[in-house]
Amino acid sequence: MEPPEMELKLVGIDTSKNVFTLHGVDASGAASLRRDLRRSAFEAYMAKLAPTEVALEACGGAHHWARRLTAMGHRVRLIPPQYVKPYVKRSKTDRADAEAICEAAGRPSMRFVPVKSAERQGELMVLRTRELLVRQRTQAVNALRGHATEFGLVVPLGVSRVEELLAKLAADPEVPEIAREMLALLGWQIKQIDAQVSTIDVRLLAMHKASDVSRRLAQVPGIGPVTAVSLALNVEAAQFESGRHLAAWLGLTPREHSSGGKQRLGGISRAGHERLRQLLIVGATAVIRHASKPGSRLASSWLTQLLARKPRKLAAVALANKTARIVWAMMARGEAYRARPLAGAAA
Numbered sequence: 001m002e003p004p005e006m007e008l009k010l011v012g013i014d015t016s017k018n019v020f021t022l023h024g025v026d027a028s029g030a031a032s033l034r035r036d037l038r039r040s041a042f043e044a045y046m047a048k049l050a051p052t053e054v055a056l057e058a059c060g061g062a063h064h065w066a067r068r069l070t071a072m073g074h075r076v077r078l079i080p081p082q083y084v085k086p087y088v089k090r091s092k093t094d095r096a097d098a099e100a101i102c103e104a105a106g107r108p109s110m111r112f113v114p115v116k117s118a119e120r121q122g123e124l125m126v127l128r129t130r131e132l133l134v135r136q137r138t139q140a141v142n143a144l145r146g147h148a149t150e151f152g153l154v155v156p157l158g159v160s161r162v163e164e165l166l167a168k169l170a171a172d173p174e175v176p177e178i179a180r181e182m183l184a185l186l187g188w189q190i191k192q193i194d195a196q197v198s199t200i201d202v203r204l205l206a207m208h209k210a211s212d213v214s215r216r217l218a219q220v221p222g223i224g225p226v227t228a229v230s231l232a233l234n235v236e237a238a239q240f241e242s243g244r245h246l247a248a249w250l251g252l253t254p255r256e257h258s259s260g261g262k263q264r265l266g267g268i269s270r271a272g273h274e275r276l277r278q279l280l281i282v283g284a285t286a287v288i289r290h291a292s293k294p295g296s297r298l299a300s301s302w303l304t305q306l307l308a309r310k311p312r313k314l315a316a317v318a319l320a321n322k323t324a325r326i327v328w329a330m331m332a333r334g335e336a337y338r339a340r341p342l343a344g345a346a347a
Contacts, residue, residue, distance in 0.1 A: 008033060008052045013101030014094050015056060015065065023098035024052075029106075034095060048074050055105030057081045057097075058113040066115040077105050078113040114236050123207065124233050127226075130200045131275065137193040144186045151175050162190055204229055216330055219337040221298050222283030222323055230276055237332040243325030250277045252321040268317055277320070284319035288312055 011033065020042045024033030037045055051073035056062050058078040064335075066076040079101060087100035104110055116124075140228040141159055144166075148154065153168050153175075155161040166187045169175055175183075208214045208225040217228040240246045247253050249272040254265040270277070288307065291298040302322075306315045330337060 003299040007050065010053045010055065010102055010105060011049075012055045012098045012100070012105060013065075015059070016059060016094070016103060019094065021094040021098040023095065023102045025102055025106075025228070031099070034098075036094070043068065045293060046074070048073075051075070053077065053105070055079060055101050057101060063116045063121060067118065070115070076115060078087040078115060079104050079110065080113060083110065111144060113124055114239060120233060126207070127230055127233065127275075130197060130204065130226075133193050133197050133200070137190055137197065140186050140190045140193065144183060144190070147179070147183055151179070159190070159194070162187060184286075213331060216336055217327060220323060220330075221325055222280070222287040223327075224283065227276075227279040227283055230279060231327055231331075233329065233331055234273060234276060235327070237328055240328060240332075242327035247321045247324040250280065250324055251275065252277060252324055254281070280320040280323055281316055284316040284323060285312075288316055288320060 007026065008024040009027050009029075011022055011099070014023075018039050020037045020039065022033055022035045022037065023031065028106040028305065036308045046069060052075070054069050056065060056079070058080055062078055066078055071078050079193045083105045084097070084100050087103040088096050089100070090096070107191045125303050132142040135160065141162060143153070144162065147166055148169060151169070151172065151174060153165065153172060155165045155168070166184065169180060169183050205225055208218070208229050211229065214225070214228040217223050217231055218225060223231070237246075240249065244253065248269070251269045251271040251274070253269060255269040256269060257264045257266065287298050288303070290296050291300075291303055292307070303315070303319065306318060326337070329335065
């Protein structure tokens with residue numbers, strides 16, 4: 001299959017498991033390439049194509065193909081899928097999607113996703129695997145507690161209480177043998193997941209100590225090793241113009257519905273990276289809990305005044321927003337964290 005003879009300015013590619021759809025435009029913007037390729041023929045076709053700008057949606061497998069196409073000499077742009085959707089005309093088809101990708105990539109104000117290296121994707125897999133295992137452990141613990149409640153056995157919340165609950169189940173003669181076996185199986189599964197999470201935590205701590213950026217971010221109150229590594233691996237400070245842009249990407253800025261010159265702000269948008277937003281808010285909640293204690297070193301004047309007039313949950317989101325801006329400044333400028341004066345220090 002020979003590539004087209006005409007010179008292409010931009011090629012939009014809609015990827016899937018087996019069929020890749022190409023939509024190319026020339027210098028005038030007119031469509032000069034529309035083609036469907038099997039996965040086995042796609043790479044050979046692109047290798048013969050003259051180097052040009054290529055756009056793909058930043059979905060599964062996109063970073064792999066971006067690296068392969070870059071090695072062929074093409075200039076690859078990855079676009080968030082939500083930014084492509086407005087350019088789809090009428091019904092959704094593979095060719096309409098490829099055309100929409102091409103159209104979106106040609107917009108001067110379009111935002112793109114930086115291409116990740118294979119090593120960076122491998123490091124991110126450590127975090128994602130840990131998140132999956134923690135979710136599975138939580139599900140197993142909840143199932144164990146729920147089944148035990150059916151036999152009138154309860155213990156306080158926490159993974160550390162699983163052994164106590166299993167001991168009660170084993171000692172209770174009213175629990176049927178088959179139920180005891182199934183609950184013991186859940187207990188064994190929880191123990192196995194615990195061991196796997198502990199192994200990953202050791203690797204994460206080593207990654208944290210090996211990263212200068214992660215070690216500096218961990219100096220910020222509310223950011224521990226897991227959050228610091230997550231930020232170091234997921235955030236490219238150069239992609240954001242300011243700390244507010246990073247906070248908006250994380251979904252920590254108000255949702256706006258303004259019209260007619262009147263500004264209307266709602267709750268946070270919850271757009272962007274859900275896991276990073278969750279980690280920052282959980283960290284901010286921990287800071288507020290400690291800052292509320294008398295004589296705490298975390299009680300800055302700004303946080304003290306905020307807690308005096310706002311609910312704690314709202315204050316936690318505001319503190320997470322502030323933390324995101326501090327993170328951007330530290331990463332963009334290569335600076336260390338500078339602690340704020342304590343509340344009442346001026347007095």
